[in-house]
Amino acid sequence: MARFIFITGGVVSSLGKGLMAASLAALLQARGYSVRIRKFDPYLNVDPGTMSPYQHGEVYVTDDGAETDLDLGHYERFTGVPSRQSDNVTSGRIYQQIIARERRGDYLGATVQVIPHVTDAIKAFARAETDDVDFVLCEIGGTVGDIESLPFIEAIRQLKNEEGRGNAISIHVTLVPYIAAAGELKTKPTQHSVRELAALGVQPDVLVCRCEHPLPPADRAKIALFCNVPASAVIPALDAKSIYAVPMQYHAEGLDSEVLKAFGIEPKGAPDLSRWIEIMDRLTNPQGEVTIGVVGKYVGLQDAYKSLNEALVHGGIANRVKVNVRWIDAELFENDDSDIAGSLEPCDAILVPGAFGERGAEGKIASVKFARERKIPYFGICFGMQMACVEGARDTAGIADASSTEFGATDEPVVGMITEWMGRAGLETRAAEGDLGGTMRLGAYDAKLDGNSVVASIYGGTEISERHRHRYEVNTHYQAALEQGGLVFSGMSPDGTLPEIVERPDHPWFVGVQFHPELKSKPFDPHPLFASFIEAAVKQSRLV
Structure with missing residues (x-):
């Protein structure tokens, strides 16, 4: 039977509950236990799929097609356990299901209330698909005291009682601020936060x-006294040089041992942290460095590209080099590309990531052209692949008016909306005027690679599975013209209808992919495309 660890946050947001949950899960794995982590978000959106990246950061997509919170990316990167639809639930999704059941008459005339109906639904999500794991870590989004999170706090109160002593514990993440004028740490915010949670x-x-x-021993003792926990259960969490140093830092402070003690489990020796030691050795002792220019439209908030940034770091780990990311606003080149050389020449490689909408598109097309003409390694992801095809159509295939229907009506729709495709459950369709939420080509799909292609040599095979999140596809009617211009379609869907990968064989490294490889990269298992891309950047840096 699974044991539950409930994780809440207090005082302020952005304290790192997600990283703490991921690090603790990694430590439990290192001790031989199996884990699953899930995130409960109190907001009323059904999922973050329709939210602006500036509102909520990136949308992390699972193999089974769920659009989820970015914390699930941390969970996967730290544990290697693939997340599922059942690992992220929002208030919106819970209320949507409850209201649908009420409309069907499933409650047999009962008055539908927060308690028990909403709390029962939350508990059902917590327990779903957990029979095969030792520990389930449940992170509650938001901060204790938020009105939105009250049903979740009540649900975990009930769960702790129902699961019984030794089967469920609670971890609270709080802030101990440093007051510079007084020259001391203050424990009162933590005391008040714990008091509110206890209430x-x-x-x-x-x-x-x-x-x-x-955190001095005296302050730890003070927090323990007023918060009703052992002093050993007060775990300091200082800033780390890298997020991948956090598991070892928490272990040094005794977090994993204290959690097992709370469950009444006697630790069996020390955890095997060799993979984390190796990762940190590569990060702290690089044998060179490269600069990657990321030309995007959400560069004002790096959380919008969280998985992408981490995948670049993983590529650096694979090549034992430091990766410096130069975030470049695509709109800088939107109407005047005269500054493009000054922005991109210092870069050893150029990456154009996924996006939606016309804003910044021409700047990205200009970046593709710069990389192609200057023979600089180029990596286009999702929208970045589509813009590579538009650039190729305009500049090497002679189709001057090439564009995407995402930007409006066009006589040369090199990129167009996909209205039907073969999904995991059969034929899926979508209408142009339909809902935006949950209607994209989402989740893991297979692709077949040309055996003689660059990407086949990178993957070491011709059959792959990657995660998708997009509404538009490159139009295969333009394949012959694009390939005549040197842009080869080297990866296709198994039925041969949807382009998955394009590349330029005459270029040092030029690859565009319709999927999001960054979602499957891990520090201990860097994605092969990112490892190869950084390797190409290293070679480029030595040419300059």
Whole structure:
């Protein structure tokens, strides 16, 4: 039977609950336990799929096609356990299901209320598909005291009682601020946060205290006294040089041992942290560095490209080099590309990531052209592949008016909306005027690669599965013209109807992919495309 670890946050948001959950899960794995992590978000959106990246960061997509919170990316990167639809639930999704059941008459005339109907639904999500794991870590989004999170706090209170002593514990992540004028850390915010959580019926078993300075023993004892936990269960969490140093940092502070103690489990020796030691050795002792220019439209918020940034770091780990990312606003080249050389010449490679909408598109097309003409390694992901095809059509295939229907009506739709495709459950269709949420080509799909292609040599095979999130596809009617211009279709859907990968064999490294390889990259298992892309950047840096 699975044991539950409920993780809440207090005082302020952005304390790193997701990283803490991922690090603890990695430590439990290192001790030989199986884990699953899930995220409960209190907002009323059904999922983050229709939210602006500036509102909520990137949308992380699972193999089974769920659009989820970016924390699930941390969970996968730290544990290697693929996330599923059941690992992220929002208030919106819960209420949507409850209201649908009420409309069908499933409640047999009962008054539908937060307790028990909403809390029962939350508990059902927590318990779903957990029979095959030792520990289930449930992170509650938001901050204790938020009105939106009250049903979730009540649900975990009930779950702790129902699961019984030794089968469920609570971890509360709080802030211990440093007051520079006084020259000391203040424990009062943590005391108040724990008091508020306890007033809702949940007594934390472990406290994780984010602080900028080391937490003195006297302050740990004070927090323990007023928050009703052992002093050993007050775990300091200082900033780390890299997120991949966090698991070892938490282990050094005793987090994993304290969690097992709370469950009444006697630790069996030390955890095997060799993979994390190797990762940090490669990060802290690089044998060179490269600069990657990322030309995007959401560069004002790096969380919008969280998985992409981490995948570039993983590529650096694979090649034992430091990766410096130069974030470049595509709109800088939108109407005047005279500054493009000044922005991109210092880069050893150029990457154009996924996006939606026309804003910044011409700047990205100009970046593709610069990379093609200057023989600089180029990686186009999703929208970045589509813009590579538009650029190829205009500049090497002689189709001057080439464009995408995403930008409006066009006589040369090199990129167009896909209205039907073969999904996991058969034929899927979509209308141009339909809902935006959950209607894209989402999740893992297979692709077949040309055996003589660059990408086949990178993958080491001709059959792959990658995660998708897009509404538009490159139009195969233009394949012959594009290939005559040197842009080869080297990867296709198994039925041969949807382009998955394009490449330029006459270029040092020029690859565009319709999927999102960054979603499957991990520090201990870098995605082969990112490892190869950074390797090409290293070669480019030595040519300059």
